[in-house]
Amino acid sequence: GxxxxxxxxxxxxxxxxxxxxxxxxxxxxxxxxxxxxxELGKRPQLIIDIRSNVGEKKDQRIxxxxxKTAKHFSLxxxxxxxxxxxxxxxxxxxxxxxFVFGPGTRLSVLP
Amino acid sequence: EPExxxxxxxxxxxxxxxxxxxxxxxxNHLYFYWYRQILGQKVEFLVSFYNNEIxxxxxIFDDQFSVERPDGSNFTLKIRSTKLEDSAMYFCASSEFxxxxxxQFFGPGTRLTVL
Numbered sequence: 001g002x003x004x005x006x007x008x009x010x011x012x013x014x015x016x017x018x019x020x021x022x023x024x025x026x027x028x029x030x031x032x033x034x035x036x037x038x039e040l041g042k043r044p045q046l047i048i049d050i051r052s053n054v055g056e057k058k059d060q061r062i063x064x065x066x067x068k069t070a071k072h073f074s075l076x077x078x079x080x081x082x083x084x085x086x087x088x089x090x091x092x093x094x095x096x097x098x099f100v101f102g103p104g105t106r107l108s109v110l111p
Numbered sequence: 112e113p114e115x116x117x118x119x120x121x122x123x124x125x126x127x128x129x130x131x132x133x134x135x136x137x138x139n140h141l142y143f144y145w146y147r148q149i150l151g152q153k154v155e156f157l158v159s160f161y162n163n164e165i166x167x168x169x170x171i172f173d174d175q176f177s178v179e180r181p182d183g184s185n186f187t188l189k190i191r192s193t194k195l196e197d198s199a200m201y202f203c204a205s206s207e208f209x210x211x212x213x214x215q216f217f218g219p220g221t222r223l224t225v226l
Contacts (some may be wrong), residue, residue, distance in 0.1 A: 034215075042219070043202065043217040044154060045217070046215075049214065098144065098159050100156065101154045101156075104152075104153050
């Protein structure tokens, strides 16, 4: 089955700097890769996603890149703000099946 | 904006007792899911449900677990005889289409504590 790894497990950046979180997956059948943000005690919320027919997607300060050959995808947050502090989960979804989540990255944006 | 809702927000139970966690998915969604998240760990898939039957389940979803859509709006997860290791946050999610291409919307979760 699918296995998703995520690095780093914790990340601290200064406000205004960029943050990059990387994930790898094992199942070449996976074709949908969402990123969820989870604030303390709250539900995971989708922040961006990418499908396998696209290499990059951007939404304001957030971007995701996908390398299908290498089976990895990354989340990029630019101009980080304190409210970006949260746990970020990547996930991979083989078609018709369910999300397999990575272990999460705790991002702290220091003022 | 419509949201997935879950009740209760927190459930405390004794080991060996049965619990039912309730979810109301977004009304026009057709696919429903249960996930769990042990404190400080990743979100783990339990089961997916479509057209009134289980479409997929994980190894975690053993005979102690069952799901049901008893009416047109609710989606429930039952744990027949709870164990200490069932203590976790349980999230319900729903999506409009197959997960291969569409967002899953998560509910706020039910924190289950087994004593």
